[in-house]
Amino acid sequence: MPLAKVEPVAMWTEPDLLQVRQPAGRAVREETIPLQSEADIVQARQLVRKWAIEAGLGLVDQTKFVTAASELARNTIIYGKGGIMRLQMLHEGVRRGVRLTFEDKGPGIADIKQALTDGYTSGSGMGLGLSGAKRLCNEFDIVSKVGEGTRVMIARWK
Ligand SMILES: Nc1ncnc2c1ncn2[C@@H]1O[C@H](COP(=O)(O)OP(=O)(O)O)[C@@H](O)[C@H]1O
Ligand SMILES: [Mg+2]
Numbered sequence: 603m604p605l606a607k608v609e610p611v612a613m614w615t616e617p618d619l620l621q622v623r624q625p626a627g628r629a630v631r632e633e634t635i636p637l638q639s640e641a642d643i644v645q646a647r648q649l650v651r652k653w654a655i656e657a658g659l660g661l662v663d664q665t666k667f668v669t670a671a672s673e674l675a676r677n678t679i680i681y682g683k684g685g686i687m688r689l690q691m692l693h694e695g696v697r698r699g700v701r702l703t704f705e706d707k708g709p710g711i712a713d714i715k716q717a718l719t720d721g722y723t724s725g726s727g728m729g730l731g732l733s734g735a736k737r738l739c740n741e742f743d744i745v746s747k748v749g750e751g752t753r754v755m756i757a758r759w760k
Contacts, residue, residue: 626741626757627692627699637675637704638684646675646687650702653689657698658760666738667700667758673731674704674754680725682706682752692757699740699759710748718744 635649636642650671654664671687678685685706692699711717718736723729732754736742741757 627694627697627701627759629690629701630693631691632688634686634688636684637678637687637706639679643672643675643679647672649689650700653691653700654758657691657700657758659700659758663758663760667702667756670735670738670756670758671702673735674702674756677731677754678704678706678708678752680727682708684708685751692759697759699757701741701755701757704754705751706753707751710750710752711744711746712748714744714746 633649635645637646647668650668651664654667659667675687678687682704683706685704685708688703688705690701690703692701716722718732719729720733721729732744735754735756739756740759741755743755744752745754746752
């Protein structure tokens, strides 16, 4: 389910990077699951835990990554009206990591900066999902276009 037409409006952890950067690492394996229901969130959490362990992440990092994934999966379902999560096992030299991509064809986000503000919610949440996910990961990227959809990518390295 590629979001081919989505324009890059990237927000990287490095604030001076205005362009979408090629994510680090080479994906050696990938798997995609649907995100439509609460049961899919449970499956997403279990898969992310499994892949994080396989990448060699420690227990604390595993938990941070699962927490971030859980928030993004929930956003995909609630705001994006459903979508997918793709897992990729990353190799970069001897380094190992996991990249997760959440994609939906929902309404998109008009103001990404506002959406990333701690405490901002357009619904009834805590407004800490996106900002929290960004803090809990080593890489964070969001691309969204109103009327077309949203793609959020996170990665965590050992
Ligand atoms: N996939 C998405 N599609 C559309 N809007 C989204 C998506 N993810 C997040 N948003 C918007 O960003 C806001 C902030 O998200 P988040 O930080 O997770 O807080 P919360 O889920 O508590 O509202 C949401 O309230 C929503 O307006
Ligand atoms: Mg949320």
